[in-house]
Amino acid sequence: MQSSVISMVFTSQNLMRLMGGLLVTARIAFISIAIGSIAGIGFGLLMTSKSKWIKGICRLYLEIFRIIPILVWLYIVYFGITSALNIHLEGELVAMIVFSLWGTAEMGDIVRGALESLPRHQIESGRALGLGFWKLYRYVLIPQAVRRMLPGAINLATRMVKTTSLVVLIGVVEVVKVGQQIIEVSRFQVQTASLWIYGLLFILYFIICYPLSVLSKRLEAKWSN
Amino acid sequence: MKNIKKLLILLIVGIIIIGGFAGCSKPATETSSAAPGSLEEIKKRGTIKIGVFSDKPPFGYVDSNGKNQGFDVVIAKRFAKDLLGDEAKVEFVLVEAANRVAFLESNKVDIIMANFTVTEERKEKVDFANPYMKVSLGLVSSDNAKITSVDQLKGKKLIVNKGTTAQDYFTKNHPDIELLKYDQNTEAFEALKDNRGAALAHDNTEVLAWAKGNPGFSVGVPSLGSLDTIAPAVKKGNKELLDWINKELETIGKENFITKAYEETLKPVYGDSVSPDNLVIEGGKL
Numbered sequence: 001m002q003s004s005v006i007s008m009v010f011t012s013q014n015l016m017r018l019m020g021g022l023l024v025t026a027r028i029a030f031i032s033i034a035i036g037s038i039a040g041i042g043f044g045l046l047m048t049s050k051s052k053w054i055k056g057i058c059r060l061y062l063e064i065f066r067i068i069p070i071l072v073w074l075y076i077v078y079f080g081i082t083s084a085l086n087i088h089l090e091g092e093l094v095a096m097i098v099f100s101l102w103g104t105a106e107m108g109d110i111v112r113g114a115l116e117s118l119p120r121h122q123i124e125s126g127r128a129l130g131l132g133f134w135k136l137y138r139y140v141l142i143p144q145a146v147r148r149m150l151p152g153a154i155n156l157a158t159r160m161v162k163t164t165s166l167v168v169l170i171g172v173v174e175v176v177k178v179g180q181q182i183i184e185v186s187r188f189q190v191q192t193a194s195l196w197i198y199g200l201l202f203i204l205y206f207i208i209c210y211p212l213s214v215l216s217k218r219l220e221a222k223w224s225n
Numbered sequence: 226m227k228n229i230k231k232l233l234i235l236l237i238v239g240i241i242i243i244g245g246f247a248g249c250s251k252p253a254t255e256t257s258s259a260a261p262g263s264l265e266e267i268k269k270r271g272t273i274k275i276g277v278f279s280d281k282p283p284f285g286y287v288d289s290n291g292k293n294q295g296f297d298v299v300i301a302k303r304f305a306k307d308l309l310g311d312e313a314k315v316e317f318v319l320v321e322a323a324n325r326v327a328f329l330e331s332n333k334v335d336i337i338m339a340n341f342t343v344t345e346e347r348k349e350k351v352d353f354a355n356p357y358m359k360v361s362l363g364l365v366s367s368d369n370a371k372i373t374s375v376d377q378l379k380g381k382k383l384i385v386n387k388g389t390t391a392q393d394y395f396t397k398n399h400p401d402i403e404l405l406k407y408d409q410n411t412e413a414f415e416a417l418k419d420n421r422g423a424a425l426a427h428d429n430t431e432v433l434a435w436a437k438g439n440p441g442f443s444v445g446v447p448s449l450g451s452l453d454t455i456a457p458a459v460k461k462g463n464k465e466l467l468d469w470i471n472k473e474l475e476t477i478g479k480e481n482f483i484t485k486a487y488e489e490t491l492k493p494v495y496g497d498s499v500s501p502d503n504l505v506i507e508g509g510k511l
Contacts, residue, residue, distance in 0.1 A: 013289055013290055013291065014289050017289075017291055075324075075327065078331075079324075079328075079330065079331040079333075080331075082331060083330070088333075168321065169321055169324055169408075170324070171318060171319060171320065171324075171328070171333070173279070173319060177279070177280075177319075180280050180409060180410075180411040181279050181280050181286065181287045182289070183280075183411055184280040184281065184282055184286055184410065184411060185282055185286055185287070185288060185289065186289075187282075187414075187435075187438055187439075194415055
């Protein structure tokens, strides 16, 4: 029993396939997280704008990503927009686009929350020192806001990693799907295949999510001094 | 007042966006001259894109070398060989039960051969060629609490896959039975093992194969509902490809190719308990 499990997972090419799947998962997640974080800071700044119009449009953008499930977005972009515009986009690219847009929206709201939570006197003191708009944000507001938004941002990042399991529905084979393919093929020989594979998937997800937690803890410790 | 205004703006912009999608999608489908998925376009492209399952042995699955295998895959390769001269000229697109129609409608695949059961509702969205297989539904349950008739399911939970004929059948004919719906095959069977439902309903071929590999479970109801057929499907209106498939099925029917595919892929799973004549359709005719 034990040996057949080991031969199923380790001596065949299954392990390589799982790693390939994990690479797809990590690629989609981390590229989207990177784009979402950078664009999200800009979006967050826009959200604190005084203009009603800019605020309204940002609000709308945030809400449509928050309200419409990511699965629906994947379908809209992969099946809807590509056939409407008669273009072909790879499933993985579509996943990155949707996840980046989603990351931007939610990250923006986290940044907005952090900026608005800063005491008003920070802005006023900065202005009193003669800092312009950019300097005020660059040296006073953003550094303080980053600390406050860290827990939320890490939370969002791990959520994005885990949500990548939806992309199989637009034909992208990521790590969970590879696992399921392996389970289905070996289910006749190894009854407990699913337990082993899902156990391995748990470890693999842990491997890519845990560094994010460590990073956040380190940064918080560093900044608290 | 302010809130109402905001809501209204939200609503209007939303409608414009959705309307934009709908408006755009019309003209794109009307350009049919060099239509994607036409025989000419497939030959020019040099590969035919066929949607198959990746986790549904023995019909469509991926083996440990990452290669597509199974009953549907063998037939799909034969199509590629006869259309393009080489069975390697098929590009397999991995689909899920719930997104098969969407893949066809958006030209992501030319043909779906993912164990696609012919139903009236699906006929409105895609065009089915002649069938190559026939199935009905089956119920698999644990030997400890074996379900041998649908009546026994009253007040219990039944596991089905989303977007399958099993779901349609029970929603329509037995709305009083509570359904537990899953997106993926693996999850559905896993749920049955966990005793989350009293039984699992799926195509009888699928439950027979699964029960054979899982001691402690057996098929209490082997044939349920009407006899359904499984056929290749093409995008609605792609008559050229449809006619080609029908002719191809006739041609390969003369050499009993589908039966050979059965011997190669399904027989090892079903054993001698099922006769191929009960499942296979040669030449596209029942």
